[in-house]
Amino acid sequence: MIKLHDIHKYYRTGEQSLHVLKGVDLHIREGELVSIMGSSGSGKSTLLNILGVLDGFDRGSYVLAGHPVNNLKETEAARLRNKLLGFVFQSFNLLPFKNAAENVALPLYYQGVGRKERNYRAEQFLDMVGLSDRRTFMPNQLSGGQKQRVAIARALVANPKVILADEPTGQLDSHSTEEIVSLLKDIHRRGNTMIIVTHEQDIADQTERQIILRDGVTASTRELVQPHAATN
Amino acid sequence: MLDGLQEILFTLRQNKLRTVLTAFGVFWGIFMLVLLLGAGRGMQNGIYEDFGSDVLDFVLIWSGETSLAYNGMGPGRRIQLNLADIEAVSRQVPGIRLISAERYVENGNTTYGRKSSNSQILGIPDEYFQVKEDVPFNFGRRINPLDLDETRKVVLIGSAVAERLFAKGEDPIGKEVRVKDVVMKVAGVFHDKGDRGQNSERVIMPLTTMQKMYGGGAITSNIWLRPEKGVDGFELEKKVIGLLKRRHDVAPDDKRGINSFNMAEPATRVNGLFVGINVFIWFVGLGTLMAGIVGISNIMIITVKERTKEIGIRKALGATPFSIVSTLLLESLLVTGIAGYLGLLFGVGLLELVAFGLRSTGAKLPYFLNPSVDFQAAITAVFLLVGVGILAGLMPALRAAKITPTEAMRAG
Numbered sequence: 001m002i003k004l005h006d007i008h009k010y011y012r013t014g015e016q017s018l019h020v021l022k023g024v025d026l027h028i029r030e031g032e033l034v035s036i037m038g039s040s041g042s043g044k045s046t047l048l049n050i051l052g053v054l055d056g057f058d059r060g061s062y063v064l065a066g067h068p069v070n071n072l073k074e075t076e077a078a079r080l081r082n083k084l085l086g087f088v089f090q091s092f093n094l095l096p097f098k099n100a101a102e103n104v105a106l107p108l109y110y111q112g113v114g115r116k117e118r119n120y121r122a123e124q125f126l127d128m129v130g131l132s133d134r135r136t137f138m139p140n141q142l143s144g145g146q147k148q149r150v151a152i153a154r155a156l157v158a159n160p161k162v163i164l165a166d167e168p169t170g171q172l173d174s175h176s177t178e179e180i181v182s183l184l185k186d187i188h189r190r191g192n193t194m195i196i197v198t199h200e201q202d203i204a205d206q207t208e209r210q211i212i213l214r215d216g217v218t219a220s221t222r223e224l225v226q227p228h229a230a231t232n
Numbered sequence: 233m234l235d236g237l238q239e240i241l242f243t244l245r246q247n248k249l250r251t252v253l254t255a256f257g258v259f260w261g262i263f264m265l266v267l268l269l270g271a272g273r274g275m276q277n278g279i280y281e282d283f284g285s286d287v288l289d290f291v292l293i294w295s296g297e298t299s300l301a302y303n304g305m306g307p308g309r310r311i312q313l314n315l316a317d318i319e320a321v322s323r324q325v326p327g328i329r330l331i332s333a334e335r336y337v338e339n340g341n342t343t344y345g346r347k348s349s350n351s352q353i354l355g356i357p358d359e360y361f362q363v364k365e366d367v368p369f370n371f372g373r374r375i376n377p378l379d380l381d382e383t384r385k386v387v388l389i390g391s392a393v394a395e396r397l398f399a400k401g402e403d404p405i406g407k408e409v410r411v412k413d414v415v416m417k418v419a420g421v422f423h424d425k426g427d428r429g430q431n432s433e434r435v436i437m438p439l440t441t442m443q444k445m446y447g448g449g450a451i452t453s454n455i456w457l458r459p460e461k462g463v464d465g466f467e468l469e470k471k472v473i474g475l476l477k478r479r480h481d482v483a484p485d486d487k488r489g490i491n492s493f494n495m496a497e498p499a500t501r502v503n504g505l506f507v508g509i510n511v512f513i514w515f516v517g518l519g520t521l522m523a524g525i526v527g528i529s530n531i532m533i534i535t536v537k538e539r540t541k542e543i544g545i546r547k548a549l550g551a552t553p554f555s556i557v558s559t560l561l562l563e564s565l566l567v568t569g570i571a572g573y574l575g576l577l578f579g580v581g582l583l584e585l586v587a588f589g590l591r592s593t594g595a596k597l598p599y600f601l602n603p604s605v606d607f608q609a610a611i612t613a614v615f616l617l618v619g620v621g622i623l624a625g626l627m628p629a630l631r632a633a634k635i636t637p638t639e640a641m642r643a644g
Contacts, residue, residue, distance in 0.1 A: 049636075049638045052548070054548060054636060054637045054638045055636050055638050056636075074552070074553045074633070074634075075552045075553060075554060078547060078550050078551060078552040078553070079550065079552065081547075081548060081549070081550050082549065082550020083550070087548050087549070089641070093541075093544075093545045093548070093641060094545075095542055095545060095546075097242075097243075097246045106546070106549050107549045107550055109235065109239070110546075110549060110550040110551050110552075110555065111550070114235075115235060154549070158550075
């Protein structure tokens, strides 16, 4: 599903350039639940952005569900994101002036799906995350856990190939964290490929495979074969 | 498309204050421009109104006493123009659209019953009306060729004369009045605003009738000229004066023997004035418009900045740069277009209201008449504003579409 080979990424700030990713190799199969771990500054957000076609890279190759992702035009990248990827962000990133159902329906709007069909599918997915009674609530009327569930419904609504979650529980209390993690696992069990970026060990422990980006600047990857193995 | 529009209307409703402020800036720009243009036109109309009823390209020629000796004749000789001069001029000078005699006899009383009015008395040929082609005739008719051929005893009386002789509501047409003790029939009443209305105190009769009544043969007091279209009136005037001076043995540089007045001269001056006024109006108007444009640009920049995070989220969800840019531009097009149209509507409406008020109350403002707006200019202004508004939105919109979603989301 995802093949990264020798990915390099530099950040240029004025004269200096920061070598953030120094040859990342990554292979994620269809239907896998994978976590990417690493301390802050390890480059895991950068890697996620590249995986999500939100940001480009300087060297290497990336194939997403059979589509080579290389120096894409922004329009092409947008289309890939829309069709193949679903995002769950740490800060939810719901549009504050749209209610829950409208937020969920947004990716379908960009697919050119008609309003009626959009609303129908949005309701279905809100139902799935257990928020069918909060359909017309605005984001500021929802709790953190509820917001994240709306965001998950939004990530799923367009039937993406891969779901990318960036610290999905980073702003949640322990109770909501549990809820969200079990919801994500639930979704994975239905056959979705899912990548969760986190720095919380107990969340990573619940995934099938942990990929560790180590050492802030010097990026290297290590794959742990056992799904529930503890790391050193 | 409809979906997109709904999306846009939704965002606009979401930012009511900003929308209203932007719209008001555009509205005000157009509104002021329309008012200025209208007021300018009103002034123009008012000043032209003051020019009287004459066409604006005539040349008037009259004679006096010579001031220089010439050809063996001393100064102080009285020159009398005649109809043969008119013949000769129209035969020998090309480019004349119209030439007409106009003869005065000594002022005298026109009486009807017991009322009388002292008036100028004119005799004219048929062509004369082409010089006065803009004079409205309130009643009756003009003098026609038959009157001249048959030397009928008919007169046209000015509106001031009619007011003095006839009671209100009484129709002067067909009534018999006495002009210097000769009974004549009133054929028409005219109103001529020239000379502050004093031209309406005249009594006009056919030239042939005048010749029969007062003798004097084929003389004329004045000669009226109009150049053909495209012919320089000043050149023509010079040629005609030259010819007349030769015919009457007047020294070429004699300023008094034969005099002339060319209406084109003050007309040119006034036209120049209006060019100036128009330049000024457009300058101020475009200034106002520019303020509106700067307003739109500012608000578009703020809009885009404020919505950077939203744009980032939308991009992450699959919005293409095109959809981002077109949505933003359509938004600004919608706001500026509607506001501009409303400004146009209100501006024109107010002008019409003022014009209607002036007309219906009959109030006369000095130098102000019939304010109206050149609709094409106003439409141009609206399109200009809307176009620039879009252009102003384009730069920040393009920039917003270019930054990566991650960057955009971080901005919020």
